[in-house]
Amino acid sequence: AQSVTQPDIHITVSEGASLELRCNYSYGATPYLFWYVQSPGQGLQLLLKYFSGDTLVQGIKGFEAEFKRSQSSFNLRKPSVHWSDAAEYFCAVGFNTNAGKSTFGDGTTLTVKP
């Protein structure tokens, strides 16, 4: 069965430092991969997605992610974190079907220290 693992429940970084959030997936075929951000009391917002092609994907708010098939990973990165990036981040995997069903990881909460 397909699954998504976000190994880090909580990460704290200093403002201006770099960030990497980990995501590993288990899926038999080429997945559709997504990163979402959820601010407190808000819905989810798509940061970026990977369907095919270039394995380094650029998203909004200065985020990028790299798909590594050999490691079944899709880690999210940002070179310099801002205090407004404090939120919960979800990795999700979609299926190569005619439906939009996705499986989400448990999320990683990011705290940014001043």
Next chain:
Amino acid sequence: DSGVTQTPKHLITATGQRVTLRCSPRSGDLSVYWYQQSLDQGLQFLIQYYNGEERAKGNILERFSAQQFPDLHSELNLSSLELGDSALYFCASSVGGTQETQYFGPGTRLLVL
């Protein structure tokens, strides 16, 4: 603002009751998705409708049902409510029915007492 609206924002009810959550997708979007977010289960996909038809089903309980109306708004009906149904229920929409960008609404927070 994603363009997806959900009502009500908050709902408090008692065990055994039935509630209806409503979602209006972004203008032009044909697909509506329902998700449940709780502390112990995380974010779980419940069901997807595309242009009025059920397209995909996830971990949706038999006590829960949904539909999408001709004007493309959707309703999620939760019946025989239990304490464990307390959660944040999100609706999302997308243009088509496959793996596309989903735009999430602000959610309905349900508390079952």
